Amino acid sequence: MGRMDRQQLADFLRTRRAALKPEGVGLPSGSRRRTPGLRRQEVAQLAGISVEYYIRLEQARGPKPSRQVLGALARALVLDHDERAHLFHLVDELPESECAGSVGEAPPTIRNLLAGLDDFPAYVIDACYDMIAWNAMAERLMGYLSGLAPEQRNILRTNFQGDAAPRLADPATRRFLADSVADLRASLARNPGDRRLKGLVDELLRTSPEFGELWADHRVTPRRATTKRVVHPEVGPLEFDCQVLDVPGTGMRLVMYVPQPDSATAAAFRRLAPVTSETPAPAA
Template sequence: MTVLRRDELAGFLRTRRARLRPAEVGLPEGVRRRTPGLRRQEVAQLAGMSIDYYIRLEQGRGPHPSRQVLAALARALLLGRDERAYLFRIAGASPPEPIGPSREVPPGLRHLLDAMTETPAYLVDAAYEVLAWNRLATWFVGELSAVPAEERNMIRAMFGRAVPESHWNDPEALRFARTAVADLRAAYGRYPADPAIAGLVTELLGVSPRFAALWAEHEVGERRPTVKRVPHPELGPLEFECRVLHVPETDQRLIVYVPAPGSPTAAAFRRAGERVRVGPDAES
C-alpha cells in the first residue's frame, strides 16, 4: 500500500467535480449555480456517503478512505480507467484489477473506421472479439453483422477446423498467428477473472494442436506489424502490411490493412472502396 497523499487527493476530487455537468450524471441543471460542475452534496449523494465525510476529503482531512469509498467516488465522478487507478494510488491503495477487457466502442473510433473508405480496418478487444469494422473490411472478414456477436473472434477463426494445413506453409501467416497468441497470453495475464478469455483458451487448447503448441511456448507480448499476401477471389493478389494499433484507454486494437502507396493493392482497395461507398456503414 502506498502513502495517502491528502493534498493531492483533495485537489483531484475538486477538479474532477468541477468538470462534470449535472446532466452527465442524471441530475437537473437547476439555477443559481455560482461555480461550474457538481456541488459537493451532489457528489456525496451519488457516492452514497455523508456530505460531511466528502467535504473532509476535499479539505485534505478525515480518515483514510476505504477501497469501497474510492470505488464509489470513481463511479460518481465518471472517472476513466487511468483516472480511477490514479485516485486509488494517491489515496494510498493499490488500484483494483480490471475484471475483463473493455468491449465498448468509443464514438471516435467508430467515426475513424467510417472515414477510412479505402483502407480495410476493424476493431477488436483484448480477447480478439471483433467489435466494429468498416465496409471495406467485409471483403476480408465477411459480413459480420450476420454473425452472432459471440462468434466474432479472430483467434478462434484463425485456429478453426476449417483452416487448411497449407495455410501454415506461409511464414508470415505463422508469424501473424504466433504474435496473436502472445498478445492473447498477455491479456490472459491482465484479466485473470475474465471468463471469456479463459473459455477461449480452454476451447482452443482442446481443438487446435497448433494453438496448443504455440500456447505452450509461453511467449508474451503485443502484436507487431506483419506483411500479408492474400490471393483474394475478387480483388486478385494483394500484398499489404497488417498494422495493429493499440488503443490504451480501452486496451483494444485497431487492425488496419495498409498497402504501399501507388501499389496495385492500393488501387484494388480504392476500386473496392468505390463499390461499397454507396452501401450502409457496417458496425457491431
C-alpha cells in the same frame, strides 16, 4: 485487500471530470458552461448510469460500484491504463482489461474515426480478439462481418476452429497466429484475473491441438505492426502494412490495413471501395 476509499474515489472522479473537454468526448462545448470540464449529468449519460447515483459517488456517499460500472466510468472519463487501474484499486477491486465480462463497445470517437476511413480497411478488436467495430472497407474485404454471429467474429476462434493444420501450413498464416497467441499470453499476464481471457484460453486448449502447440511455446509478445500478404477472391494478391494502435483506457486496439501509395494493393482497395456502405457496422 483494503477497503473502498469513498473520499479518494469522489476526489478522483471530480478531478477527472473537470479535466475533460466536452468536444473530446463528442459533446458540444457550448458557451454557457460555468465550470470547466464535463457536467455530472454528462458523465452519467456517457457511462449509462443514473445522475443521482453518480452524484452520490462524487459526494463520497454512494455504494460500492460494480465492476461493470467501473468499466463504464473509465470509458466515460477517458481514463488511460494507469488511471483505470487506480479507479479499480480505490474500490478495492483488481483491475481487469475491457475484455472481462461481455464484449464492450468502441468509444464514439473511435467509431467516428472508422466511419471517416474510406481508403483502407480498419477495425477494432479487444484483448480477446473479438472484432467489435469496423468500417465499410473491412466489411467488404473480410466477407461481410455484420452477417456473422458474434462468436464467428473472434479472430482466434475462427482460425483455430476445426482442423487448423492446413492454415498453419502456410508460413505467413502460422506466423500471424503464433504472434496472436503470444499477444494473448501477454494480455493474460497483464490481467490474470480476466475471466473472458482465461475462458478463451481454456476453450482453445480444449478444442484445438494447434493452439495448444503454439501456447506451449510460452512466447510473450504484444501485437505490433507487421506486413501482411493475402489473396482476396475478387481482387487477387494484396500486400499491406497492418498497423496496430492502442485505444487508451479501453484495452482495445485499432487495426488498419495500409497499402503503399500507388501500389497494386492500393488500386485493389479502390476497386472494392465503390461497393462499400458508408456506415461502420454496429458492434454485436
